[in-house]
Amino acid sequence: MITVSNLSKSYNNVQVLNLESLDIPKGQSFGLVGNNGAGKTTFFSLLLDLIQPSSGFIKNKEVLVNESEDWKPFTSSFIDESFLIGYLTAEEYFYFIGELRGQNPSDVDKLLSQFSDFFHDEILGKKKYLRDLSKGNQKKAGIVAALIGNPEVIILDEPFANLDPTTQIRLKQILKDLAQKQGVTVLVSSHDLMHVTDVCERIVVLEKGEMVKDLATSEATLKELEEHFTG
């Protein structure tokens, strides 16, 4: 689904990302871990064409990401709060994203109804603007919005951070289902090794922009990761 080739990104001659090649097949749940500054967000930003690669390219379903906009209809993402429109209520925001992705309000409602336990009655029907919600609730809204419109690729940067335990557990289930049952390619980054190993079939460790480990998740993975980061 996603092919990375000779991808690098430097700022002022300092290389922050350098991936020789990486292939993420369709329907894989892919986890990205690494310390701060490892290049996780940089990679996701390149994937969304928010920054320009210094060399190399990314292909998303055979579409060259930095040359064509055709990847947008089947790719969705939530990176940070700047993906939210602060002056909309959660519903308005979902409908807006729905409209952009060719979904009418009832389609959106149908999708949202599956997430009532996820929202915990704190998001829908609250008559509050997104900017007035707590950080955690904002995040929930952003993540759910990324699921609207049957995307084939979903990119989530640190989806577990700031969430309460109940929601974390629920989110893990949602992400697993997406990959296994619906064949959605899910890309997740996280600082929480436990969560990633729970969710992802494959985990890549980045260090200073380089890929240092590429693991197929198994019983031993968590241990291996912990050892790696203990140094």
Add this chain to the structure above:
Amino acid sequence: MIKKFLSLEWKQFFRASYFQKGIAIKILLILGAIYFGGIAILLGGGMFFIFKKTMPEIDPIITVNNFLVYWILFELMIRFFMQQLPVMNIKPLMIIPIKRSTVIHYLLGKTTISFFNFISLFLFLPFSIVLIAKGYPIANVVFWFLSLMCITLILNFLNFLINKSNTVFYILVPLFLALIGLEYYDIYKISEPIGVVFNALYNNPIFILIPLAGLIGIYYTNFKFIRKGFYLDDAVSKKVKEVNATDLSWMNRFGSIAPFLKNDVKMISRNARPKQVLMMSFFFLFYGLFFFTQSVYIEEMPYLLAFAAMFITGGFLLSFGQLVPSWDSEYYKLLMSQNIPYRQYLESKWYLMVVAVTVSFILSTPYIYFGWDIYLMIAAGALFNIGLNTFITLFGGALNRVPIELNTKAKAFSNTNGFNPTQLLIALPKMLLPILIFLIPYLFISFNAGLIALALTGALGIVFKNFFLNKIERIYQKGKYKTIAAFSEKK
């Protein structure tokens, strides 16, 4: 303690990103401040002689006293519009062992060195000096001047109390206009009774106690007000208002750009900054009054009328349009990664401006009072706005990469959000072009030919809409990464 605050303040000022941005902006700001300060000083110094000459039978001090009421109302309006209580970074100070009252005194004290207070100072200090030089009694003049300064400060503090609600503003503006109207048509002169009060203030220096007491009173009220709200959930965090969702589904008839239009309407109606701009563009409607009431312009310089006509319907276009991508700066990454072609985004903004020009044109109907020539001119100006200025504005937007904080009011001279010299350059053709297009056929053929030329240019622009939008889209596309990077910069 105060010294530490001052050093914090200093760092905040010089390390702010807008201050570090560019020397050009700094120079422009300083020039702007000098310009306004200079005008105030010149006006203050010259006021005496102007009044002496135009109304030789009345003592200038009395004339000034008579009109002070308008100055005060005007100042209050401007302050309401532009001045905000500087909430200094209270939050980190709350848990540090500093007395709350110290922080509040400092906060209030700081507001006294606001730009707005200096306007009054620059205006009345030279005037007072001239008075003394002309042999007016020193004690009277000095105390009168001090009283005025007290009143200025009262306004300063009053503003923070009334600033919270817009109702005050909506009362103030019509009141101001009504008073001017009544005065102008000799129906009731508010300036006379109030003038008596100020004259009394001048004649009896002891009366300074009244404004002084007022000042102390209002300072204390402000103090209590802030003291009461000095908790995280009051002063520091903003009030959460309940949303009243509006049904905008009727806009769906605009087809593929409907979601954007709906979003823009919500953006404008729910955020402080765009609301301010909307209000400002409403005032543009009255711009024509400056020109059409003076026969000089109509008879000798009708090309300036083309400029006025463009301004009347172009308020929103000029003030909102020039910041086009910036309005969406807070969630630009979303727009760039969502399923949105750039073209649709730009087109929706174009329609928004067209609608605004049309609405302004409808609102400008009363200008028929000045004659059909004028009204046709406004119509031609509106066409020009729709057909050409919209595109120039969108083009200018592509070069504008300054993020805007949507829900914060713009402050005069302390906030250069969404302002840069490129904007000024882009603004020039928007204003000069209509004059040129009108002037040439007017000089060589006739007034009507000028009108037709102006309207025709606009119509041509509409015909070539797709061509222009394509070009503009390409420019936006090219600057995309730069824009994203600039917008995600922390303020």
